[in-house]
Amino acid sequence: MTDIRDDARAGFEAVFGRAADGLWSAPGRVNLIGEHTDYNEGFVLPFAIDRRTVVALGVRDDRRVRVASTFADELAEIDLDALAPDALGGWSAYPLGVAWAFGEFGADLGAVPGVDLFIDSDVPVGAGLSSSAAIESAVALALNDVWQLGLDRRTLARVGQRAENVAVGAPTGIMDQSASLLGQADHAVFLDCRTLDSELVPLGLAEAGLAILVIDTGVKHSHATGGYGERRAACERGAAALGVSSLRDATVDDLPRAQQLLDDVTFRRIRHVITENQRVLDTVAVLREQGASAIGELLDASHRSMRDDFEISVPELDLAVETAVAAGALGARMTGGGFGGAAIALVRVGDLSRVQVAVDNAFGEHAFGQPDTFVVTASDGAARN
Incomplete structure (x- = not known):
């Protein structure tokens, strides 16, 4: 974990020419059992894993959001006032979709500053270990903190799901983001996907x-x-x-x-x-x-x-x-x-x-x-x- 934190910090400085204000991270997940039950309002039993996505963030003095990462060459950039699902595409739809989705849950995005984000990860992409939810959850937690939005973790999971459903276009359920945000060492997250009630199971x-x-x-x-x-x-x-x-x-x-x-x-x-x-x-x-x-x-x-x-x-x-x-x-x-x-x-x-x-x-x-x-x-x- 130390190496990837250092890499994210160094990557931020290399791209944006300044030190990051902070680092946030979120894990991928393994689903122990309960597949394709989440969007059917059923039960799932995932756990967070020791592979993580790290977001280095720096607050800006304008309304721009810029996103870079180790897994894409391009720098994505958009004004907060222009955030909309049809304005997003490619890998950056995951982090930028999270920024947009906060507005769907009552956040006043007209009152927040822009940010620079650099993302690094050791969660394998495309392996079914929820690399996408790790990005969404790390970005959601970071923005919730620096924008002082005060949303709880269950709501942040819904923000991530909304981003994936609408901005990315993947009709996924709530399981992955919930595991990434609610996980605890040596425990699985027993989640009721209808009520969003959860319980940690040793x-x-x-x-x-x-x-x-x-x-x-x-x-x-x-x-x-x-x-x-x-x-x-x-x-x-x-x-x-x-x-x-x-x-x-x-x-x-x-x-x-x-x-x-x-x-x-x-x-x-x-x-x-x-x-x-x-x-x-x-x-x-x-x-x-x-x-x-x-x-x-x-x-x-x-x-x-x-x-x-x-x-x-x-x-x-x-x-x-x-x-x-x-x-x-x-x-x-x-x-x-x-x-x-x-x-x-x-x-x-x-x-x-x-x-x-x-x-x-x-x-x-x-x-x-x-x-x-x-x-x-x-x-x-x-x-x-």
């Missing part, structure tokens, strides 16, 4: 001799592409057919009726969401009653559901999951929005090397690109550094 991985291994397949995904939106539309069709406002209000007892009402594809889409909601509740209960070593089958079942019913996996993700379990992982699943990205495996610490070697070898045998495997720990959420 993971106890280290004391149980366990670790979460991320297997980044290298297959890039994007929430702003069509597959994600199509899945969301299917969920809305299914809820309408069942006569409920969202799939949160449906249970496994509704599945026989749903199968009669819906075409096969739409039925399988909603079956994933309904059963995944139940798996989140079951995982929370198992963590509390038996500990992390007992959740493996729930992770496996979640992956099967995403592979077969929601159809958001890819061959690389399936291979990562199957190989990890065969090599000794207690359970594994793809994590994130799908169509690429990463899988996670729950592994005994003593088995980590064997699982990593097995995955590397399997990818080589299938002529897939070399995966990036690394351990993540549940970490604290966004903070001023």
